[in-house]
Amino acid sequence: MPAYVSVAFDVPVDRQWSYRNPDGLDAPVGSRVEASLGRRTATGWVVATGDEVDFDPSLVKPYLRLVDAEPLFGPETLALASWLAGMYFCSLGEALSAMMPSAEREGRRKAGAQGGADSGSFDDVRIATAPLSPSDEQQAALAAVLSKRAGRWYLYGPTGTGKTEVFLEAAEATLAEGRGVIYLVPEIALTRQVEDAVRNRFGDLCSVIHSGLTAPKKLAEWRRVLRGEARVVVGARSAVFAPVKDLGLVVLDEEHEGSYKSGSSPRYHARQVAMRRAASEGARLVMGSATPSVESWRLMTEGGIERLSLSRRLAGGDMPSVEIVDMRVEEGALSKRLIEAVRAVKKEGGQSILFLNRRGFSYFWSCKTCGAELKCRHCSVGMTYHKERARLVCHYCGYQAAPPSSCPECGSLDTGWAGFGTERVEEEAARLFPDMTIARLDADATSRKGVLERTLDDFRDGKIDALLGTQMVAKGLNFPGVRLVGVILADTTLNLPDFRAAERAFGLVTQVAGRAGRFVKGGRVIVQTYRPTSPVLARAAAHDAAGFYGDELAVRRELGFPPYSxxxxxxxxxxxxxxxxxxxxxxxxxxxxxxxxxxxxxxxxxxxxxxxxxxxxxxxxxxxxxxxxxxxxxxxxxxxxxxxxxxxxxxxxxxxxxxx
Missing domain, CATH: 3.30.70.600 (Ribosomal protein S10)
Structure with missing residues (x-):
């Protein structure tokens, strides 16, 4: 039995602390201990054991309590944590705490608690899907993935072309090989359809791990995975760390989503962690999206990832027509064309989604004659208006300028600030469509238990005529009655002071457009903008992904932005x-x-x-x-x-x- 343990704590200090095993106790690597840390008591991770310390042994205190009867991680997880700490400027303890179930809360629960059937449960949301025979494209994609035991593939195709079924078939084949699966989705609240499909396919072999679980449930699920009882893990970003035995497949659905990047330390990206795990553990990595990140598109075009294409919608619909509406000649938040379209769809018995991107800036400088925006002369990114200073500021290099009195492109004096607030859109919709039932789906709805599920069910059942939503309506929602999607204002994304603004705008319009006409032909999308000649919107309207990515990569290369830096x-x-x-x-x-x-x-x-x-x-x-x-x-x-x-x-x- 080793005399000493080395413990890493969740503190931003790049070191470990030594403690002595109390009489009769042996804390193995991977377990948690409670110990005195300065003037407080903290729970930390045992990362090494030994019979010697490199200072006076009489100074080494015993830890206070052994939390876990069995380790929570093994050598592979510890190696991954060390890589994470080095990659993302954090301590080993911070890395482990980001990867593991919460130490402080769960350490006081019974360590050996068994996970019941509902340990990773979620509220069921009914899915309007029917079993479909695999298409030739799906069969070819699956054959390519299964042709190797390890490698990287990208499943690329418009929404509704059957990427999920390929993921599930690959997972089933991987299980048949005796290996495990991690299936990552961007946001657990929006991916219950995927959860349901995985649960139906794999039953008790499935574990769902995400931030919405209570602490004891998350720990119980973690132990089920560690013991090999659960071999398919579904979850959001942090599920990439799940201790799946003999990992054989990692699926990264909707790879382009920014929510795969952690907003707190360590600020890891699940895509990079997935690549690391697949490479080090000899697993397959299959990513997928209708709008790949620019980084992934470059990898596909240059051979870093094998692209597998799906082109045909499987539920009977076709790609919707996309119409761009010039808002410079409109007065309200909803254009005449969009108002007419919503009313027409209602008469036809269909449903509409009105998409309002709340992210970005409510106010940006725009020429109402030519649609020009101001960009930094040094960085070629949009400038932000600071009302309190009456200055335009570049938030890359700090360059500032006074707002021009006339348009520098065409000389027009008809310039000003553009943007819509959410309250204005809601008020206009209620006034314009008094005979329609309109519901709103946003982050506020998801914060109240049951509201999201009830709203989605009501919309699917036709009880709601129009859904006013923020970014979540662009992410994986699948409703057969939707015939029209209206993008209230594409400019809020186009004008973000960020070199990724064009990528986000193209992705959002394309993803939102994918909600229309999936089950019927003749779906429509109306995109409102003050920049009707934008090449980004033109590419999205034409469903020309190759053209957009070619344009964007050329700009990034010239300016030295990622993926070229x-x-x-x-x-x-x-x-x-x-x-x-x-x-x-x-x-x-x-x-x-x-x-x-x-x-x-x-x-x-x-x-x-x-x-x-x-x-x-x-x-x-x-x-x-x-x-x-x-x-x-x-x-x-x-x-x-x-x-x-x-x-x-x-x-x-x-x-x-x-x-x-």
Missing amino acids: RLLRVTVRSKDAGQAKSSAAELAGRVAHAAQGGAVDVLGPAECPIAVVAGNARWQIILRSADPAPARSALAAALAGWKAPGAVYVEIDPDPVSLL
């Missing part, structure tokens, strides 16, 4: 605005000094586009390099020996998906 974002925040600004400037200077002579561009410091969050002023520094190693080294050197003032916090985000 790697970004490392540093955010400095404080409730003291002056300290946030000065600390960001000081740190940026240190980074620039450390990066001298290296292949690293240091952009900023500049205010974050969302300059204040929860009372904290926010500034950002962006490191850009062809390879991530030089930027990481420069930042590590800059941080060495530097301590931010007590009221200042520094956040590090490798490969950010958003710079807001």
